[in-house]
Every structure is written in C-alpha cells, then in structure tokens.
Amino acid sequence: MGAGIAQVFAASGYQVSLYDVDQKNTQKGIEGIDKRLKKQVGKGSLSAKEYEEIMERLHLANEITAAQKADLIVEAVVEKMEVKQAIFAELDSLAPSHTVLATNTSSLPITEIAAVTTRPEKVIGMHFMNPVPVMKLVEIIRGLATTDEVYQAVYETTKKLNKTPVEVHDFPGFVSNRILMPMINEAVFTLYEGVANEEDIDQVMKLGMNHPMGPLTLADFIGLDTCLFIMETLHKGFGDDKYRPCPLLRKYVKAGWLGRKTGKGFFTYET
Ligand SMILES: NC(=O)c1ccc[n+]([C@@H]2O[C@H](COP(=O)([O-])OP(=O)(O)OC[C@H]3O[C@@H](n4cnc5c(N)ncnc54)[C@H](O)[C@@H]3O)[C@@H](O)[C@H]2O)c1
Secondary structure, X not given: OHXXXXXXXXXXXXXXXXXXXXXXXXXXXXXXXXXXXXXXHHHOOOOHHHHHHHHHOXXXXXXXXXXXXXXXXXXXXXXXXXXXXXXXXXXXXXXXXXXXXXXXXXXOOHHHXXXXXXXXXXXXXXXXXXXXXXXXXXXXXXXXXXXXXXXXXXXXXXXXXXXXXXXXXXXOOOOHHHHHHHHHHHHHHHHHXXXXXXXXXXXXXXXXXXXXXXXXXXXXXXXXXXXXXXXXXXXXXXOOHHHOOOHHHHHHHHHOOOEHHHOEOOOEOOO
C-alpha cells in the first residue's frame, strides 16, 4: 500500500520520500512503481518524459528523520495499534509543527492513534483502496480532534491525486469495512449453515447483485486473517453481537487457510 500511495503522490507532482523499517521493502516498492509506470509507457498512456519526472520525484529515505522535511506524512505500516502509536509518537517529535500526520489504517481508531501525539488536531485518516493507483476512492477520516482546516487541506490534496475523497467520522470500520465485512461474514455464515455452497453463494452476489466479485472470492483476496481482524475490531468497538465473526472464519484462520496468499481459503489457488 505504501508504494502505491507514493506512486500516486509522485504522479501528481509531489516530492515523495519513502521510508520502511526494512530497506529491502522500500527498494521493492520503488521497483514495483518502476515496473507499473514502464507498463504504462509501453501502452502509450504515459510519456517517457513523464515517467522520468515521476521517478525523479521519488526518494528512498534511509532514516525516519526524513520526516523533518515533510508537510504531509502518510503512514502505511502493519495494522497494529501499538506499532502505529509508536510511529506516530516518533513522527510527532520529528516533524515540523505544521506537518499533518495521516494514517492509511483500514480499521483502527484515528482518535486513539492521535492521542499519543501533541497535535491530535493534525492527525487524520487517509484510507486508500487496493490497488492504490487504480482505485478512485479515499475515505478521509476525521479524528475527534481533527480541525476543519486540516480536513479541508487533506480533502483538496486527495482531489489533486485525481482521487475521490469522502468524509467519514471516526467509528469502527469507517464506512467501507463496516458495510463490506459484515456482508462477507454473512456469506461465511451462509456457507457454515449449509444454505448453499461456495460457488453458488458467489454466483448469487455476482449475477443477482451485480457485484464484480463474489464475497467468498473477495474474502480470499483480502486475506481471511484480515477479515477476521476487522470483524473483531467491529465486534469489540461497537460491543454488538451482530458483528460476531462466524466460527467457520475463525476455524479457517486457525488452520492457516488465509486465502490467496496461502493457496487455500474458501477456494484453492496455485501458489
Ligand atoms: N492491503 C490492503 O488491501 C489494504 C487496503 C487499505 C488499507 N490497508 C492498510 O494499509 C496498511 C499497510 O497494509 P499493507 O497491506 O501494505 O501491509 P504490508 O504488511 O504489506 O506492509 C507494511 C510495511 O510496513 C513496514 N513496517 C512495519 N513496521 C514498521 C515500522 N515500525 N516503521 C516503518 N515501517 C514499518 C513493513 O516492513 C512492511 O513493508 C495497514 O494499516 C492496512 O490496514 C491495507
């Protein structure tokens, strides 16, 4: 996600520094961007000059101290509250006072991340969709203390990325995962209760509801561990049993059947 986000900022004229705790991943990220852009050049949708210019705007940062020069920082590290909070505390101590700190979290409360900083009014969610260069939507999530000025600035920046921002308030799952994950969870319950098999559940949603992908295929694509984690976040966050994860979802995750990435989930894949 970090590389995709860096790509869309650089393609829109911003200077971007990419930092990862593991430098191999930063390198991999830049190589991925290079490959995607070259493909566009090959197809004629990007000129060789534009390609050069975008690549020149991308800088590999070896140290997190690159934050000292940033106006906007978009964090996209692993989905763990303690890791995000540690990074936000560090970024808060390094970045200039005007710098806005954004998180690409899919489900963690923005307000709780902001609470470890001295600038909660400048902390905000920028939830990009995967794959970032392709998907138009960005959920802009306002933490409890996020000011209108900061929200507006991030909203305008998102539009400059040629994306469509939507305003969201900070509640578990935001809008996207609050609606998507219970639908996936319900599809798993439908399978668990023997109402229909995997193929037919997906077929109903594809042909009957015009979804491009069935919910079980989508769950495999996202990763069943991620689906379970988000359902648990909704369940805990709202304290409402309507969000209880399906026991079958738990069982698959315990078995290591995590979807595409492990070759087996609701369907089987060649790895
Ligand atoms: N994958 C998706 O479809 C998707 C979609 C929307 C949002 N997100 C969110 O984006 C974030 C990243 O997801 P991802 O799928 O790209 O994860 P990923 O595991 O592929 O990448 C996370 C990267 O963070 C790095 N990292 C870990 N700890 C770090 C630290 N302390 N400092 C710097 N770098 C560190 C890791 O080395 C890794 O390269 C998560 O919050 C996730 O919820 C993911």
